[in-house]
Amino acid sequence: DAKTTQPPSMDCAEGRAANLPCNHSTISGNEYVYWYRQIHSQGPQYIIHGLKNNETNEMASLIITEDRKSSTLILPHATLRDTAVYYCTLNNAGNMLTFGGGTRLMVKP
């Protein structure tokens, strides 16, 4: 069973921030939260990951709640090229990613 729950789809206006939520209420203490996106069934593209602290890189920000039971991926200025399926996954440091159904993000002009 998937250990993460995400809304199946979301829309976002071009230029606006896209906030993608993920619930992982059964996360273990040693599990990292990873985010990937996949476009047209290409290989998943790494976005960001974190353990307990918020993280930011050139692509996105990751906000993890203090109890670590949920997280939010923020794309600060969404573009049409950000249209993709976004996956929130957990990794137990054994590099065994558990994928749920993902969120299909549609960025609209």
Place this chain on the structure above:
Amino acid sequence: KAGVTQTPRYLIKTRGQQVTLSCSPISGHRSVSWYQQTPGQGLQFLFEYFSETQRNKGNFPGRFSGRQFSNSRSEMNVSTLELGDSALYLCASSWDGGNTIYFGEGSWLTVV
């Protein structure tokens, strides 16, 4: 820096045959993992190798096997192919646990 390279990109096999897929990880990465992606089941973990040893294994039948070589390159093999094995097979690599995990573009397998 080259990314994760998978070969072949596309292949068609007949039921009952066997197939071997190859993966070259990013230079310096010691962990290689394999995933199967199908429309019905989504992305599912097959197995992970680290320093030539299988460290984790997903819930797949014994027809699915893999190995890792001393240069960290990995192969996976599927024997006695079934129609349901048609899928995108993805390889991912990382230096070790907790680090960034990068995926290749995958190998599209069609079983007819």
